[in-house]
Amino acid sequence: MVEHNSLTPSSHSPWFPLVMRMDEAACALVVGGGTVAANKAALLLATDARLTVLSPTLCPELTQHALNGRIHHVAKGATPELVAEHARHCRVVFAATDDRAINRMVAATACELNVPVCAVDDPEPSTFITPAIVRRGSVQVAISTSGAAPVLARRLREQIEALLPAGLDRLARFMQGAREMVGARHPTPDTRRRVWERFLDGKGAEQALAGEDDAARATLERLAGEDTGGGEVWIVGAGPGNPDLLTLGALRLMQNADSVLYDHLLPADILDRVRRDAERIFVGKQRNNHALPQPSINDELIRRAKAGERVLRLKGGDPFIFGRGGEEIEALMEAGVPFRVIPGISAANGCAAAAGIPLTHRDCAQSCLFLTGHARADGTLDLPWHTIAQRGQTVVIYMGLGGVESLCSRLVEHGLPPEWPAAMVEHGTRPDQRVITADLATLTAKVTEENFRSPALIIVGEVVKHRVISSNSPEA
Numbered sequence: 001m002v003e004h005n006s007l008t009p010s011s012h013s014p015w016f017p018l019v020m021r022m023d024e025a026a027c028a029l030v031v032g033g034g035t036v037a038a039n040k041a042a043l044l045l046a047t048d049a050r051l052t053v054l055s056p057t058l059c060p061e062l063t064q065h066a067l068n069g070r071i072h073h074v075a076k077g078a079t080p081e082l083v084a085e086h087a088r089h090c091r092v093v094f095a096a097t098d099d100r101a102i103n104r105m106v107a108a109t110a111c112e113l114n115v116p117v118c119a120v121d122d123p124e125p126s127t128f129i130t131p132a133i134v135r136r137g138s139v140q141v142a143i144s145t146s147g148a149a150p151v152l153a154r155r156l157r158e159q160i161e162a163l164l165p166a167g168l169d170r171l172a173r174f175m176q177g178a179r180e181m182v183g184a185r186h187p188t189p190d191t192r193r194r195v196w197e198r199f200l201d202g203k204g205a206e207q208a209l210a211g212e213d214d215a216a217r218a219t220l221e222r223l224a225g226e227d228t229g230g231g232e233v234w235i236v237g238a239g240p241g242n243p244d245l246l247t248l249g250a251l252r253l254m255q256n257a258d259s260v261l262y263d264h265l266l267p268a269d270i271l272d273r274v275r276r277d278a279e280r281i282f283v284g285k286q287r288n289n290h291a292l293p294q295p296s297i298n299d300e301l302i303r304r305a306k307a308g309e310r311v312l313r314l315k316g317g318d319p320f321i322f323g324r325g326g327e328e329i330e331a332l333m334e335a336g337v338p339f340r341v342i343p344g345i346s347a348a349n350g351c352a353a354a355a356g357i358p359l360t361h362r363d364c365a366q367s368c369l370f371l372t373g374h375a376r377a378d379g380t381l382d383l384p385w386h387t388i389a390q391r392g393q394t395v396v397i398y399m400g401l402g403g404v405e406s407l408c409s410r411l412v413e414h415g416l417p418p419e420w421p422a423a424m425v426e427h428g429t430r431p432d433q434r435v436i437t438a439d440l441a442t443l444t445a446k447v448t449e450e451n452f453r454s455p456a457l458i459i460v461g462e463v464v465k466h467r468v469i470s471s472n473s474p475e476a
Contacts, residue, residue, distance in 0.1 A: 015129060015146045022047035022091065029087050031078050031106045032096035033058040036120055040094040043130060045070060052086050054078055055097070078102055083109045087117075092128070095119040123147035132157040137169025138176075167209035174208040175199075178220055185224045190258065190308075194228040195220075197256055231305030233332055235325050237318040237344020238270050240351050241455070242429035246273065249342045257312035259304055261297065265316030265455050267430065274312070294324060298331035305337045316455070317347040322372050322398050348396040351428025351457045355435045356468045359394050364462035367393040373400025373407055373458065381406050389414035394461035401456045404447055408440040411460065416440060421464035426456040437464055 022028065026049040030037050033055030041062060044051050052072045053062060066073040076082060078097070087093045087110050095106035100122060107125035110117035116128045123129055123146075131142035132153040141164070143156045175196070186192040199205060204219035234253045239245035246254075254260075254274045262271060264284030271280070281300070283292040292300070297313075304311045319325030319341060332339045348370055352359050359368045371383060381403050388395055389411045400407055404424070412418050418441035426434045438446050440460070 013146045015144060017131070017142060017144060019140070019142075020091065022049040024048045024050065026050070027052065027090045028092050028094075029054060029083075029090045030094045030096055031055065031083065031102070032094075032098070032120075033062055034096075034098060035059055035061075036098070037094070037096035038062050040096050040118075040120065040130070041065065041071060043133070044092075044094075046135065049091070052090075054082065054086060078106060080105060080109050084113060087115050088113055090115055093117040095122075121150075134160045134164060136164055136166070136172075138172050139164075139168045165209055167211065170211055171205060171208040174213055174216055178217065182220070182224050186228070191228040195224050198223050201252075231308045231310060231337070233301050233305050233311045233313060233328075233337055233339040234342065235313045235319045235328060235339060236315065236342040237323070237346075238266055238314050238316055239345040240317055240347045240349075240354075240429045241265075241267050241270070241427060242350070242354075243269050243273060245345050245350055245429060246270070247342060247344065250344065253312060253340075253342060254314070256310060258309040260312040260314050261300065262314045263316065266314060270314075274314070278312070294327060298328055301328060301332065302335045302337055305332075306335075315344070317350075318344045321346045321348070321370065347398060347428065347455070347457055351425040352396070352459060354429040354433060355423065355425045355459075356470055357423060357425075357459055358463050358466055359396065359459075361463050361466055364466075365392060365394045369393055369395045371395060371397045371400075373397040373403050381410060383410075385410055385414040389416045391416075391462075394459065394463050397458040397460070399454075400458045401447070401452065401454050404458065405444040407458065408443055412440050416460075420460065421462055423459045423464045423467070424452060424456055425459065426452045428455075428457055437467060 022044065028044045028049045029052050030041050030044070031054045033053065037053065037055065038059055038061040041051060041053060045065065050072070051070070052074060053066070054074045054076065056075055056077050058066060058073060062071065062073075065071045074082070074086065083106050093106065093110040093115055095103035095117060097103055103119040103122060104125050107117045107119040111125075111127060118126045118128050118130055129144065129147045131144040132150075134141040134143075134157055141160055143153045143160070145153045182192055182195055186195055199220050202219070204216050204223065207216035207219060234257065236250045236253055238250060251273060257275060257278050259279040259281060260274050261281045261283045274280070283297050283300070301311055301313060313319070313328060315323045315325065317323060320343065325341065329339055329341065348359065360366065369388065371388065373381065397407060401424075408422065411420070419439045422438055422440050422443045424436045424443065424447055434450065434452065436443065436446050436450060436452070
């Protein structure tokens with residue numbers, strides 16, 4: 001039995017987010033006079049742009065803006081000539097009437113003038129779309145679904161509204177006012193960034209949020225006068241692949257790192273959480289294909305840390321479960337390099353839970369055994385079979401895909417029945433997760449038939465018979 005997930009996530013979008021300057025020198029045009037047009041006008045009126053509204057009539061809200069002199073009202077119907085006349089010198093145009101044909105005419109006219117245009121609720125003729133926006137003064141958070149799901153964007157905006165403190169604008173304005181002082185003491189970007197990170201991670205940010213500028217400045221001046229510190233290595237577990245399973249500690253260090261050494265088990269949407277300008281170094285090890293041998297990885301961590309970098313060693317799963325994290329910290333300790341370890345959700349825990357398979361069960365499994373299934377060059381497995389082929393326990397095999405046939409046959413040879421339950425989880429916890437449930441006699445054939453690929457985890461034991469698919473499973 002194999003379950004597929006139909007979701008096929010894409011990392012590409014035709015929409016590119018920007019923050020546009022809309023100062024007193026900027027003009028904007030809204031075509032339409034109803035509620036939709038009023039909503040778009042409200043976005044523009046939060047800036048310093050000069051706004052023209054083209055419509056024969058105005059709703060009460062826009063009428064009030066016109067009376068207050070906040071908008072220039074052109075009381076005429078939209079024609080290509082009139083739209084071109086007013087759009088020619090605009091930075092943005094909104095087509096916001098209740099007539100799609102008119103909106104598309106406005107969009108076509110603006111496109112001919114190379115003026116960015118948004119036809120409301122009609123992405124096809126638009127050259128930009130407006131995101132859902134959370135504002136805290138100068139701090140703005142924009143949420144876009146590339147036009148696919150506006151209601152989702154609004155729901156995300158509600159959640160972010162609840163997270164962002166009201167004093168965020170005070171913090172931003174404080175930091176803006178202190179940039180010159182910090183820049184004078186720390187002319188290099190790397191040390192300057194570290195000062196600001198320490199300020200934001202400590203009490204200084206809380207002081208600025210509360211409007212206690214004198215106290216915040218004293219805190220910042222102390223931090224700016226301190227040694228920003230040398231290099232450090234952060235060994236971080238990224239979990240089994242789903243970005244939602246990253247720990248808060250992992251996310252914070254991923255945003256602060258100067259460089260990241262990562263392996264092939266990490267999907268792109270995990271790496272997207274790393275600070276954008278951090279240097280990325282692929283050191284992945286696959287079966288019979290080591291991009292960088294482990295001693296060389298250790299040397300690279302040490303070299304970079306001694307050069308003053310904060311180095312992120314990002315590993316799939318947990319760094320201390322078949323992740324060679326122990327070998328790396330031994331090398332770091334011997335070299336005198338400071339380090340931190342942030343554990344991650346292990347592949348065994350994450351994949352089993354996502355597949356709905358308990359690792360222990362009081363009726364059939366009182367213990368759980370983690371093994372690595374790397375086979376020898378000839379395909380054989382050298383494992384303590386007398387302790388593995390036991391009833392009353394669950395066996396989880398990492399990296400066992402290549403040796404699955406030998407694994408199943410050896411377990412049967414050493415006492416487990418051919419019908420003993422077994423499962424394989426491919427891309428566990430991810431949207432494209434697949435699960436095969438079978439037994440030792442049939443697992444290999446099913447894996448071959450379904451063309452399973454790494455990363456995949458094997459689970460052997462009667463717990464497989466207790467599998468359930470929960471509502472938060474990728475397959476639910």
